[in-house]
Amino acid sequence: MKITDVNLTLFAWDDIPATQYGRHTGKFSGASQLGLLTIATDEGIQGHAFLGSAMRGAHLDGQSLIQYLKPVVLGQDPMERERLYQAMWQRNRGTTYRAIGAMDVALWDIAGKAAGQPIHRLLGSYRESVPAYASSAVLPTKEAYADEAAGFKAEGWTAYKIHPPTDPAADIEVCRAVRRAVGDGFTVMLDPTWAYQYPEALRVGRAIEELGFYWYEDPLADDDLLSYVKLKQHLTIPILATEYAPGGLTAFAPWLVHQATDFLRGDVAVKGGLTALVKAAHLAEAFHMNFEIHHGGNSLNNVANLHVTMAIRNCEFFEVLLPAGAQKYGLAEDIDVDRQGLVHAMNRPGLGAAIDFGLIERKKIGVLS
Numbered sequence: 001m002k003i004t005d006v007n008l009t010l011f012a013w014d015d016i017p018a019t020q021y022g023r024h025t026g027k028f029s030g031a032s033q034l035g036l037l038t039i040a041t042d043e044g045i046q047g048h049a050f051l052g053s054a055m056r057g058a059h060l061d062g063q064s065l066i067q068y069l070k071p072v073v074l075g076q077d078p079m080e081r082e083r084l085y086q087a088m089w090q091r092n093r094g095t096t097y098r099a100i101g102a103m104d105v106a107l108w109d110i111a112g113k114a115a116g117q118p119i120h121r122l123l124g125s126y127r128e129s130v131p132a133y134a135s136s137a138v139l140p141t142k143e144a145y146a147d148e149a150a151g152f153k154a155e156g157w158t159a160y161k162i163h164p165p166t167d168p169a170a171d172i173e174v175c176r177a178v179r180r181a182v183g184d185g186f187t188v189m190l191d192p193t194w195a196y197q198y199p200e201a202l203r204v205g206r207a208i209e210e211l212g213f214y215w216y217e218d219p220l221a222d223d224d225l226l227s228y229v230k231l232k233q234h235l236t237i238p239i240l241a242t243e244y245a246p247g248g249l250t251a252f253a254p255w256l257v258h259q260a261t262d263f264l265r266g267d268v269a270v271k272g273g274l275t276a277l278v279k280a281a282h283l284a285e286a287f288h289m290n291f292e293i294h295h296g297g298n299s300l301n302n303v304a305n306l307h308v309t310m311a312i313r314n315c316e317f318f319e320v321l322l323p324a325g326a327q328k329y330g331l332a333e334d335i336d337v338d339r340q341g342l343v344h345a346m347n348r349p350g351l352g353a354a355i356d357f358g359l360i361e362r363k364k365i366g367v368l369s
Contacts (some may be wrong), residue, residue: 003078006066011359016054016325022166032052032056037050037331038051046113047108047350048355056098065095069091070085101268108350125344126312130317131318133157133319138240142178155339157337162174166193171204176211189240197233201231205235214237263292264290266280267297282294307351331353332355
């Protein structure tokens with residue numbers, strides 16, 4: 001089998017609700033665009049992936065994908081994913097991790113379709129379902145957080161993560177309000193999105209330790225490794241970091257050597273695809289650490305993330321980032337959470353997702369090729 005073409009169909013994403021996750025995002029709303037990546041082969045099998053998100057339009061990464069990555073894979077055997085991943089990674093200074101990730105996801109989609117198996121089977125399935133957690137946007141009041149968390153608990157979900165306003169005093173009050181609303185037996189996490197200096201991070205960390213929070217995610221800047229070391233030495237709550245740690249797979253090494261975090265983190269977009277994500281998850285397992293997979297920024301990336309989650313042991317949860325209107329788009333059937341708070345493996349060949357090709361055609365902006 002040989003790759004005969006690569007193209008990216010850009011399509012509009014409208015009516016995105018006003019949303020914010022922290023200082024790093026600001027408030028975004030209105031319109032963005034996604035890209036449907038298609039890798040064609042001489043045997044008629046096509047691999048697909050989505051590029052882009054509600055915050056970052058696909059056009060920002062798409063041109064470099066076509067310019068730098070398409071020549072790497074044209075005429076090549078799509079089954080040689082490791083060789084192609086290594087070759088694409090050599091071009092990372094000319095393109096982006098997101099573009100490499102989309103290409104790698106589409107290659108895995110081809111492999112699954114050719115084998116007649118879902119990707120998680122190719123990876124070596126570990127399970128068929130996993131608990132989901134609702135991951136909040138920044139909300140206007142502590143009462144709004146408490147009400148939202150209680151609502152998800154009532155629907156059968158088992159965990160809720162707070163993206164707080166990123167003012168330490170206000171954030172502590174939000175955490176207290178949520179804990180009161182859901183009770184002591186419900187799993188709650190905090191993600192301040194790199195917002196604190198060390199003294200603030202320590203103060204908030206001690207407060208949520210007392211509240212029995214499950215993990216403390218990205219409290220400090222993602223290049224402030226030495227402060228993470230110090231923070232971890234002074235807290236007992238597990239720290240989750242490395243989501244955007246600069247660099248590729250090798251960026252995890254100093255975090256492990258310096259024992260700067262308890263869990264590692266990533267997704268197919270920010271780490272450069274399924275291949276990189278599986279490598280990182282297995283690296284974490286070697287250190288007896290969880291690798292908690294981050295939301296992928298679009299619906300098809302989340303399907304790819306789900307396949308990895310089903311194929312590894314050391315990931316406890318599937319992240320469902322809120323609101324749905326800023327995260328779910330482009331699939332005829334998206335990932336659902338059942339009444340027990342679980343998401344289930346997709347078992348059709350390849351990614352196994354029902355892409356809404358009709359919507360993509362109606363909303364088409366153009367094609368990069």
